[in-house]
Amino acid sequence: MFGAHAIDDDRQVSLLDTTLRDGEQAPGISLSPDEKAEIARELDRAGVPVIEAGSACTGPGERRTISRVTDLDLDARVTSFCRGIRNDVDLAVDCGVDGIHLVVPASDRHVEGKVGSTRGDVRETTADLVAYAKAEGLWVEVIGEDGSRADLDYLEELMATALEAGADRVCFADTVGHTGPERTHEAVSRLSELGPVSAHTHDDLGLGVTNALAAIAAGADLVHCTVNGVGERAGNVALEEVAIALSHVYGIETVELERLYDLAQLVSRTTGVPLPPNKAVVGENAFTHESGIHTDGTLKDEAMYEPYPPETVGRERRLALGKHAGRAGVRAALDEHDVAASDGEVGEIADRVTELGDRGRRVTDADLLAVAEDVTGGDRERTVELLDLSATSGGPVPTASVRLDVAGEERVASGTGSGPVDAAVAAVREALGPAGDAELESYHVDAVTGGTDAVVTVEVTMGRDDRSVSVARSEADITRASVVAMVDALDRLLETEGETPAVADD
Incomplete structure (x- = not known):
């Protein structure tokens, strides 16, 4: 596709992150100053050299937020988006x-239809603004908006004008995710003859990474990205995808790859945009194997069904159980939980796991251990068990109280929260003290019957350090289902850790 312009491993390519500006322009995303500062710090720690902190022209609140980022004294260059207006500068x-x-x-759509100007006037204004910004001591990149739909002769003239006026670099922008790699390569090839050129691509056609690589092959040495690909419409090209593609395929290092997953989790949490399970690099399923053939192959050779080790991007490999899981996967899961079983018992457990999967259920850790106990005749003593639960939400502050049996000791505690479930979870944590500090990694609720007496299934995943346990419980009452699932998950975690919860300090 790139012809004679291959991407050589001696190329120097950098990434510019615009999560705090273009990413925040996605519907429903609004980052506080503290959240922007936290993301900026993590980007800086990952070695991202340029961070676009926002658009100063947006308003006083945005300017305070940008100033908060500039005050962090980061190694990265901190920048602002500006329209073609002196006041923005x-x-x-x-x-x-x-x-x-x-x-x-x-x-022309933007020159004439958006700003009501002419090509000549835009060139003149651009030269004036670049000179003005450079006189203020600023590093300047000029972006030709909607460049992928521009007349290439004019785009070349406009960018040449910007560089002649003193701009440090110019940027080819596929503003609406309109174009493909051939057009991108052609345009960037022409611009790279003028001076340093960047690429700004969107994923509306699913070609964000492809177009970014085409731009690099054509001479671009800086790519605009956002973490997790957040952004307007279908989003910007994802930073983690460009970074791993350049490293794994072309041997070009841009950022500290092992920080990518933590960075993705941070941005997902602060933006409220969940990561799709099948998301490249950082999705839950990216290094999860369920198929019996894949699990068996992975246990024999970790590289059998993975392009690169999960540790490369700060991940861990996970073997999931379901109807496709084979004996090797079940044996590995049992070993992880220190459950001894003969070959015959493993076969029976695998058959039971497949039956659960055939019924459309996700097989959780608790399901596996319950089946294993039944098949092997094991009798497990619980460390934590829910004895009683009451919750109220009619008043101004939802409250809940729980009574637990903790290693033979009865404990009672209460809590408040944003709702009855939150209050009950707070009460459980209070009763368990430090042992209740496990992280609630995921929480899902599904109605499994209809009507006013609907039964709901609550599935929780709780983790501490490098261990996690998933438990699903079905009840007519969502609060009780949530608390029972959480207590069961904590019980399983404590069992694997061999820990008896100490009495919480008053």
């Missing part, structure tokens, strides 16, 4: 940024 300077991304219209 002034506002960016007031925020203390190191540089700006000056966006100017490139396609």
Whole structure:
């Protein structure tokens, strides 16, 4: 596809992160100053060299947030997005940024229809603004908005004008995710003859990474990205995907890859945008194996069904159980929980696991251990058991109280929260003390029957250190189902850790 312009491993390519600006423009995302600062710190720790902190022209609140990022004294260059207006440059300077991304219209649709100007006037305005920003001591990148739909002769003239006026670099922008790799390669090839060029791609056609790589092959040495690909419409090209593609396929290192998963989790948590399970690099299923053939192969050779080790991007491999799990997968899961079973018992457990999967159920750790106990005749003593639960939500503050049996000792505790489930969970944690500090990694609720007496299934995954346990419970009462599932998960964690919870300090 890239012809003679292959991406050589001696190329220097950098990533620019615009999660805090373009990513935040996605519907429903609004980051607080503290959240932007936290993300910026993690980007800096990962070695991202340029961080676009926002658009200073948005308003006073956004300017305070950008200033918060610039005050962090990061190693990364901190920048602001600016329209083709002098006042935008002034506002960016007031925020203390190191540089700006000056966006100017490139396609006739934007030149004439959006700003009501002419090609000649846009070139003149661009030269004036670049000179003005450089006089303020700013690093300047000029972005030709909607460049993928621009007349390439004019785009080349516009970007040449920007560089002649003193811009540090120019950017080819596929603003609406319109184009493909051939057009991207052609445009960037022409711009790279003028000076340093960047690429800004979107994923509306699912070609974000492909177009970014095409731009790099054509001479671009900086790619605009967002963590997890958050952004307007279908999102921007994902930073983690570009980073791993460049490293794994082309031997080009851009950031500290082992920080990618923690960074993805942080952005998912702060933006409220969950990671799709099948998301490349950082999705839950990226290093999870259920198929018996795949599990068996992975146990024999970790590279059998993975392109690179999960540790490369800060992940861990996971063997999941379901109807496709074979004996090797069941044996590995039992070993993980220190459950002894003969070959015949493993076969029977595997058959029972398959039966559960055939009924459309996800087979949790608790399911596996319950089946194993039944097949092997094991009798497990519980460490934590729920004896009683009461919860109220009619007043201004939802409250709950629990009575637990903890290693033969009865404990009673109460808690408050944003709802009855939250209050009950707080009560359980209070009763268990430090042993209740396991992280609630996931919480899912599904109605399994209809009507006013609907039964719900609550599935929780709780983890501590490098261990996690999933438990599903079905009840007519969602609060009770949630608490029982959580207590059972904590009990399983404590069992594997061989720990008896100490009495909580008053």
